[in-house]
Amino acid sequence: GSLRARGWYATARCRIELKDFPLAFLALDALDQDSGRPAEWTADLLMLRAAALDQGGAPEQAWPLFRRLWVEFPTSPPAGQAEALILGPDSERFVAAGVAPVITEQDRLDRVDRLLGQAAYSRALREIEPLIEAEVSPEQEAALRWRRAKALSGLRRYSAAAAEYERIFKLSGESDVEAAYQMARTWDRMDRQHQARAAYQEVWTRFPQSDQARWSLFSAGRAHQLDLEHEEASRLFELLVFTYPGPEPADEALFQLGWMRYLDRRYPEALAFFQQVPLRPQDAAFNARALYWQARAWDRMGRAEPAQALRQELVEQYPDSAYSYLARHFAGLALLPWPPPAGGSPPGALTQGPLDLGVVENLISLGLVLDAREEVSWQERRGATFSPAAALQISRAFLAAGEYFLAQRRVQLSFGPRLASYQAPDRELWELAYPWAFPEAVSQQSARAALDPRLVLALIRAESTYRPTIRSSAGALGLMQIMPATGRRIARSLEERNFETERLQEPELNIRFGCYHLRQLLDRYRIRTGRSASPSAADLILALAAYNAGERRVEEWRRRFEKFHLGPDEFIEQIPFSETRTYVKRVLAFYQIYSLLYPQL
Structure with missing residues (x-):
């Protein structure tokens, strides 16, 4: 092998x-x-x-x-x-x-394309510059500037990237719809809403038959919505629904039409729009959101019975979603016994006797886990497939060796569709997919920071999928993705001697620093919101948003939407950054799953 x-x-x-x-x-x-x-x-x-x-x-x-x-x-x-x-x-x-x-010049272009594909943006930019400075045709210049714009966007130099997209648009004789669309998106990323809206309008008015037109219409509506211009946002969303009917983004526009009416306290109208949102196959988060906000609209109208019925449907159909977490914490729904208790009968395919995996198991038992992983990958590359029993056996072996990423990955690869559709009633599958990872460090450091260890595990899964040495493109390190500057600040606070950035890849230290950082954020929001008790689910939502986007941005968003007197669940939907909005929901969903799997804590 x-x-x-x-x-x-x-x-x-x-x-x-x-x-x-x-x-x-x-x-x-x-x-x-x-x-x-x-x-x-x-x-x-x-x-x-x-x-x-x-x-x-x-x-x-x-x-x-x-x-x-x-x-x-x-x-x-x-x-x-x-x-x-x-x-x-x-x-x-x-x-x-x-x-x-x-x-040749083509060699250099091919090399730049591979650098861009591997997110080596700084190197790609350096190698593009001399090619742009050479004498080339307008078509060649446009192709080079596309590469330069991609590199600049990857480096988050958005102002320079927007200027590149504008040059490309002009070089094309103002006919390149994708350049116009990317220019608008870049202004949007810079939170330059006035320029973004004008650029989006340029796309859908000049290129109404393009795929970019419907997304531009949606993005322009969203920009007006975040600027609290609900009337204009509604006009654009309605235009989108009628002009470009069908799935995305028309279904999202329907939700946003309901959401703005909800914020404006026009609850019957909000409910009518939420009820029109079509369910998406294989998109549990989208479907759970529609059910949750229908229930909340009924709440606001004083109709407890239909609201509670919808929430019950939500937690039964989408038990592992962020919205089930919200229903549990803000509506008092009890945890359902899901999946079935340990010891339940696994599906037939998993009741087979032990499978002789030979080399893989022997390597793991010898502590040669990386060799075992390579053996599994080698067999897969040669076209081998694993029976459910074999996949389960491999995952168990990786879990026993403390290789949590590999254990959950094998289960997700072999049982992913069943997990996603909740058709895997065996608790062990879920515990392998959501393992109690790094038990000693998580237990000690969560207790030290007075945190629920299930929350810590949820954050570790969202940040790194249990990989201690992972490094993000932004430079964040380790299990809880600590930025080097944050690590140095925490090291000073904790009087951690001999701290070096690379030590953030040590599981115990990373978990200690991550727990300390999250505890600080929770305490700050508890103090700012005036609650004297221990941090609540409301504090957690603000703290998670700050963990991802930074405290300054969270405070800016709270001030911007202050007039709506948003509740914690309402604040999530109003977060302007889609990355942060998705991140908060992911952590809450994982926290919900860990709470379901390990309720004894």
Whole structure:
């Protein structure tokens, strides 16, 4: 299996070091024929073959491989080595060998595209600049500026990105609808609503038959809505519903029409719109939201009976949603016994006897978890499929080894549709998908910060899916995704000596810092809202929004919507940033699931 592939890989490296190139090529050929080899090895294998050819006296055969490395794998370490060989002083060797070491403009464009695809935006931007400065046709310039705009957007340099999209639009003779749409979206991201609305209007009035027109109409309506211009927002949403009927975004426009009437305390009208929102197949969060706000509209109208009936339907149909959490905390609904208690009969496919997985289980039992993971991946790449019993056995083994990400991933891959449709009644499947991860650190640090450990686990799942060494594109690190600056501030507060940023990838320290940070946010909002008791679900919603978007923005949003006297659940829907709005709902949904699975706490 995978061990044999790794053996060939090690053999190739050793034979090249020993200048034994025939045996090196034998090992590399064996790897080329192994369909189970990891894709991430491709760059290393190219480098090994190119080095063997170069050192073995065939630089003319090595050159195309070095060039391919530089173009197709620009972020890999071998690409840096290849660059030094083909673009540095050593490139003269290839000339002497009769090779014309030419990097074409298309090579450079392909390399930039791969840098963009791998989110290496700074490097992509540096390599685009000289290409733009060269003399090119208007069509070529537009293509280059598209790449530059993407890099600038990835770096969150939105003002410069908007200027690029405007240039592209003009270069196209004002016919490129996607450039106009992206310019509007970029203004929107900068919270420059006046420019965004004007740009969105340009799209739907000039290009009414395009796909971007309906989304521009929706986004313009949403911009007016967030600026509290409900009359104009309603006009645009109604125009969208009648002009572009069907699914997205017309169904979302229907909800927003109801939502604005709800905020304006026109509850019968709000209810009528909420009831018109069509349910989406396979979108539990969308459907749960419609049910929840129908219930809240009935509440506001003083009709407790239909409101309670809708909430009961909500928690039965969508028990693991954020809206079930809200119904439980703000309407007093009790936790339902879901999934069935431990010890219930699993589905038939899971009642099979132990499956002999041989190498995988032995590797895990020896503590060689990464080798076990690679063996599983190797078998999958070769086309193997796992029976439900095998998948369950693998997940159990990873869980026992403390590899929580791998345990839940295997369950999600094998049982995802059943979990999503709540057709997996076995509690063990849910406990593997939502494990009690890092039990000692979570228990100790949550107790130290006076937090519910289930909340801490929900946040860990939302932030990192239990991966201790993960690093976000913004630089946040570890299980609870602590930014380096936040980590340094917390280290000073906790008098943590010898703190270095990389230590945020240590599970115990990251959980301690994350719990401390969340506890501080909860306490601040408890004080600001005047509640003297321990932090409530209302404080939690504000704290989670601040954990994701920052306290300054949360305070700005609260001031902006102060006239509506929003309740905590209403505040969630009004959060302007879709990323933060989704994040808060995700954490609450995961908290709901952990509360259902581990109610004894």
